Amino acid sequence: PVAIRREDYRAPAYWIDTVDLTFDLDPAKTRVLNRMRLRRNPDVAPEPLRLDGDELNLARVLVDGQGASFRMEADQLVIDNLPDAFELELFTTCAPAKNTKLMGLFVSEDTFFTQCEAEGFRRITYFLDRPDVMASYTVTIRAAKAAYPVLLSNGNLVEQGELPEGRHFAKWVDPFRKPSYLFALVAGKLVAREQRIRARNGREHLLQVYVRAGDLDKTEHAMASLVNSVAWDEARFGLPLDLDRFMIVATSDFNMGAMENKGLNIFNTKYVLANQATATDADYSNIESVVGHEYFHNWSGDRVTCRDWFQLSLKEGLTVFRDQEFSQDLCAEASARAVKRIEDVRVLRTAQFPEDAGPMAHPVRPDSYIEISNFYTVTIYEKGAEVVRMMQTLVGREGFARGITLYFERHDGHAVTCDDFAQAIADANPDSELARLLPQFKRWYGQAGTPRLAAHGVYDAVQRTYTLSFVQSCPPTPGQPFKEPFVIPVNLGLLGPDGRELPLQLADDEAPGAGTRTLVLTRAGEQFTFVNVDAEPVPSILRGFSAPVILEYDYSDAQLLALLAHDTDPFNRWEAAQRLALRAAIQAIHAPVVGTSDQPLDQAYLDAMRRVLRDPGLDAAFKELVLTLPSETYIAEQLEVVDPQRVHLVREAMRAQLAAGLFADWEQAYEQHRETGAYSPDPRSAGRRALAGLALSYLCLAARATGDAVWPGKTLQRFKDAGNMTDRFNALQALVSSGHALAAQALARFHAIFKNEALVIDKWFSLQAGAPDRGGDILPLVKQLMKHPDFSLKNPNRARSVIFSYCNANPGALHRPDAAGYVFWSERVIELDAINPQVAARLARALDRWSKLAEPYRSAAREAIMRVAAKPELSKDTHEVVTRALA
Ligand code: HT7
Ligand code: ZN
Numbered sequence: 001p002v003a004i005r006r007e008d009y010r011a012p013a014y015w016i017d018t019v020d021l022t023f024d025l026d027p028a029k030t031r032v033l034n035r036m037r038l039r040r041n042p043d044v045a046p047e048p049l050r051l052d053g054d055e056l057n058l059a060r061v062l063v064d065g066q067g068a069s070f071r072m073e074a075d076q077l078v079i080d081n082l083p084d085a086f087e088l089e090l091f092t093t094c095a096p097a098k099n100t101k102l103m104g105l106f107v108s109e110d111t112f113f114t115q116c117e118a119e120g121f122r123r124i125t126y127f128l129d130r131p132d133v134m135a136s137y138t139v140t141i142r143a144a145k146a147a148y149p150v151l152l153s154n155g156n157l158v159e160q161g162e163l164p165e166g167r168h169f170a171k172w173v174d175p176f177r178k179p180s181y182l183f184a185l186v187a188g189k190l191v192a193r194e195q196r197i198r199a200r201n202g203r204e205h206l207l208q209v210y211v212r213a214g215d216l217d218k219t220e221h222a223m224a225s226l227v228n229s230v231a232w233d234e235a236r237f238g239l240p241l242d243l244d245r246f247m248i249v250a251t252s253d254f255n256m257g258a259m260e261n262k263g264l265n266i267f268n269t270k271y272v273l274a275n276q277a278t279a280t281d282a283d284y285s286n287i288e289s290v291v292g293h294e295y296f297h298n299w300s301g302d303r304v305t306c307r308d309w310f311q312l313s314l315k316e317g318l319t320v321f322r323d324q325e326f327s328q329d330l331c332a333e334a335s336a337r338a339v340k341r342i343e344d345v346r347v348l349r350t351a352q353f354p355e356d357a358g359p360m361a362h363p364v365r366p367d368s369y370i371e372i373s374n375f376y377t378v379t380i381y382e383k384g385a386e387v388v389r390m391m392q393t394l395v396g397r398e399g400f401a402r403g404i405t406l407y408f409e410r411h412d413g414h415a416v417t418c419d420d421f422a423q424a425i426a427d428a429n430p431d432s433e434l435a436r437l438l439p440q441f442k443r444w445y446g447q448a449g450t451p452r453l454a455a456h457g458v459y460d461a462v463q464r465t466y467t468l469s470f471v472q473s474c475p476p477t478p479g480q481p482f483k484e485p486f487v488i489p490v491n492l493g494l495l496g497p498d499g500r501e502l503p504l505q506l507a508d509d510e511a512p513g514a515g516t517r518t519l520v521l522t523r524a525g526e527q528f529t530f531v532n533v534d535a536e537p538v539p540s541i542l543r544g545f546s547a548p549v550i551l552e553y554d555y556s557d558a559q560l561l562a563l564l565a566h567d568t569d570p571f572n573r574w575e576a577a578q579r580l581a582l583r584a585a586i587q588a589i590h591a592p593v594v595g596t597s598d599q600p601l602d603q604a605y606l607d608a609m610r611r612v613l614r615d616p617g618l619d620a621a622f623k624e625l626v627l628t629l630p631s632e633t634y635i636a637e638q639l640e641v642v643d644p645q646r647v648h649l650v651r652e653a654m655r656a657q658l659a660a661g662l663f664a665d666w667e668q669a670y671e672q673h674r675e676t677g678a679y680s681p682d683p684r685s686a687g688r689r690a691l692a693g694l695a696l697s698y699l700c701l702a703a704r705a706t707g708d709a710v711w712p713g714k715t716l717q718r719f720k721d722a723g724n725m726t727d728r729f730n731a732l733q734a735l736v737s738s739g740h741a742l743a744a745q746a747l748a749r750f751h752a753i754f755k756n757e758a759l760v761i762d763k764w765f766s767l768q769a770g771a772p773d774r775g776g777d778i779l780p781l782v783k784q785l786m787k788h789p790d791f792s793l794k795n796p797n798r799a800r801s802v803i804f805s806y807c808n809a810n811p812g813a814l815h816r817p818d819a820a821g822y823v824f825w826s827e828r829v830i831e832l833d834a835i836n837p838q839v840a841a842r843l844a845r846a847l848d849r850w851s852k853l854a855e856p857y858r859s860a861a862r863e864a865i866m867r868v869a870a871k872p873e874l875s876k877d878t879h880e881v882v883t884r885a886l887a
Helices: 213-218 220-237 281-296 309-330 334-357 378-395 397-411 418-427 557-566 570-590 603-614 620-626 632-637 644-661 663-673 683-706 710-721 725-737 743-753 758-769 778-786 796-807 820-833 837-847 857-869 876-886
Strands: 014-024 030-040 049-051 057-063 071-073 076-079 085-094 104-108 111-115 134-144 150-153 156-163 167-173 185-188 191-198 204-211 245-251 264-268 452-460 465-473 488-495 517-521 525-530 538-541 550-553
Touching: 057 076, 111 245, 111 264, 134 150, 134 185, 150 167, 191 213, 191 220, 204 213, 204 220, 213 220, 220 245, 220 281, 220 309, 220 397, 245 281, 264 281, 281 309, 281 683, 281 725, 309 334, 309 378, 309 418, 334 378, 334 570, 334 620, 334 632, 334 683, 378 397, 378 418, 378 488, 378 517, 397 418, 452 538, 465 488, 465 517, 488 557, 538 550, 538 557, 557 570, 557 603, 570 603, 570 620, 570 632, 570 644, 603 620, 603 644, 603 663, 620 683, 632 644, 644 663, 644 683, 663 683, 683 710, 683 725, 710 725, 710 743, 725 743, 725 758, 743 758, 758 778, 758 796, 778 796, 778 820, 796 820, 796 837, 820 837, 820 857, 820 876, 837 857, 837 876, 857 876
Parallel strands: 014 134, 204 245, 245 264, 452 550
Antiparallel strands: 014 030, 030 085, 049 076, 057 085, 071 076, 104 111, 111 185, 134 167, 150 185, 156 167, 191 204, 452 465, 465 525, 488 517, 488 538
């Protein structure tokens, strides 16, 4: 496979103005007639027309109505000697029922769906399948009416009618030009929840959420989220809905979460369907952000799209930022906004930081790829969002909104670059730090790796000054041995000895400022001296996680306890607790002997946690976050050499200590927070359920150690009586994760109740495959689960629920001294690769961090990766991942 390089970008040799597609749908053999108007791009030296194709059968090629000569070069259809402007007619067939890759046109539960991003349109017809070729689409769909009563595509329905032999047709015209990756078609037996809304500007819109007949009662939340999204984008950024009709359709077979096709979003059922009996609070919250995310793409992605796939973060980073802001703005209380921020940072640090330190590390704007599907990463999405967030920090919230307005004014209807975005934000704020530092700021797009920021504070009691020094560095990443300094906005506060916020005054300032101040770092090393500081402060650095860096500050335990108790910044309060727990974990991991009876946590930590639990001024959701220990993955990232079993044992020992040490407090927390009233997924109620759930899991864990039967019994009762899925699932999880004997009957009952609810059965599988390992019991269980009649490797959600829950999310169970976990992983990667390369390549990422492992894990993991790499006929998706891992 060859690498595609960003620097090789060339404008296309032809433009496509119009595309007229006619589909005759048949699962075994769908016929596609494609009539296009093309013209030569006058800015590019003449060359043959090269159209991309993949797994198509070509039956006819006509140029201006005449048979034309053409040749095939690999997968491309090449035509020479074309006039400057012409009509091209292509007739092809494809086999949707055999399409297990779920890219292009495929069938899921007797319904046709498409997925064209990034390069799926070429599996439907030959095309210039690149995002900078934007055309106007007319689509006619013909199909058997009884089997496919609903026929959908992008834009407006302009005609429909009957055809002979029980067939019918629908014709759709999209009023907006679009790149091929935004094309969509759906055909099947579907029903829709509908809502008409009137936007601020008075325009009326029809919103529709299409699902299978039995699922209509699970669409209320998705519709409400869509209505909120439309209103939010108009209110916050002045971006209205530009279509008469906006449709969402759910499918249970999907490689990713959802897809923002213009006017016809296609969603994984996981991010649409919810009612209180089947969906947890987390599901409700994910639906809100994914519905928002896809809707916000209507501007950031569809109206203004990417020039090439290296610019992917232009739309993805910006749209994640927008969906994060949306979810925060929907929170009624500041504390709930802080909780959302902490959750987002937790994802970034547990998933993106390891990516940035591993073999797949790449800049937010990558320089090369072999398979673009491998670059839908947490770096493009989550780190990309942090880069946008830093821009907002540097220009202010209003300045950022001005920048967004300018960006869309300048580039509406065009395919542009990350540079164009940053330039628009800076141009709208000419006096800002961003405008002053723009070339340096853009290093965030070009340099991979997570910067380390070492900070050191010195108090001078005589001068009453406090000097903070910063040194930034960034480790080498593949292809980038050296890094230049980044622009790092550091939000800072200082706490006095009584825990109160100190005024901040730098030597040059005329007057002290109150609260948080943003320091903008630009050099490898720099110092800031604050004057009129009456006592030695505790610095609260990087408030709100103002930059995606690793902050190193040698806090004493006493300072961390002070921050946990008093910081006005909720993020740093939570961070102080994480640092204390992390420190205890690392000390225990490095101690000579370790066993489950070890006590990594000291009394001061346990007392602090008790104070948090009992604090009436803190929200339940925040308490739950503080009392949740850092994950095994996050702990492992802090170590040079990782013994995964040791990490697992130490974390389990910490959990046991928290369970036993705070037993009475957990009892109280559970009784205080268990919900009895009507269910509502709002953040406050969800936070109460989360804390009650955590309490229950600690109570069951403590009971396991003491042999007490009361709490497991109560938990089983809670499981049976629960009025919503969150409480029911939390109870089930408490029994399963504590390894209690009652778990088996609860699991059996859960399966029996929900056997017809695919998304709930996914949870059932996932819970078991992701459970804490005890003596190597999870791998045999996973193998057994794969033999369950409900298991299928072809359905991505189901495959993820078992295999990914084990390989990607259960390190204590995967990394076995006998290497059986790695053997299992390599067999599944190879097996999946033949079915669905995108899903296989994601699974292949599970061993990205193999080179950090201690022996014998390191050698065994490497051998397993080599076994996959040696497999002939591997997809380029999986091939790229494993060869990078071994490089
Ligand atoms: N923009 C969408 C990307 C996507 C995708 C990419 C590759 C293969 C399948 C896919 N399904 C959706 C999703 C999003 O970020 O909104
Ligand atoms: Zn997206």
